Amino acid sequence: MGAGACRMCCEDAGDSHQMVTVETMHSVAESIKRNQQDEVSILVLPGFCGGKLQGRWRRMEDKSLLGRIYENKMVWQPLYQHPPTILKAAGEDRIYMELEGARHEGIIIFSTSDKTLINWSDGEVWTKDS
Numbered sequence: 039m040g041a042g043a044c045r046m047c048c049e050d051a052g053d054s055h056q057m058v059t060v061e062t063m064h065s066v067a068e069s070i071k072r073n074q075q076d077e078v079s080i081l082v083l084p085g086f087c088g089g090k091l092q093g094r095w096r097r098m099e100d101k102s103l104l105g106r107i108y109e110n111k112m113v114w115q116p117l118y119q120h121p122p123t124i125l126k127a128a129g130e131d132r133i134y135m136e137l138e139g140a141r142h143e144g145i146i147i148f149s150t151s152d153k154t155l156i157n158w159s160d161g162e163v164w165t166k167d168s
Contacts (some may be wrong), residue, residue, distance in 0.1 A: 091125075096166075096167065105118070115127060131145060
């Protein structure tokens with residue numbers, strides 16, 4: 039019954055007339071669910087990158103204090119009037135955060151001068167206070 043209805047929908051929509059089975063739909067749904075669970079479970083923990091992300095961060099361009107990374111959150115300075123933002127890992131040297139509906143990805147850079155930087159996808163660079 040379900041497969042027949044799916045075939046009818048596909049034919050009506052002008053698709054390639056491939057029959058979609060209930061098993062295929064369940065398989066796709068499970069795959070999406072697994073991917074969402076994997077992404078949610080990768081929070082930046084205090085020990086991430088050897089704990090080197092924990093501390094106060096400034097915008098490199100003008101040296102203004104943005105806030106501090108504490109545990110798995112960016113706690114913003116009060117002047118930004120923004121609640122703490124959850125940070126998630128996107129690899130060994132990458133993090134991301136959702137800020138005002140946009141995803142911002144950052145590459146973590148450990149320089150030879152013992153500085154830690156985050157180069158964000160929007161072009162902003164943060165530097166950690168020593």
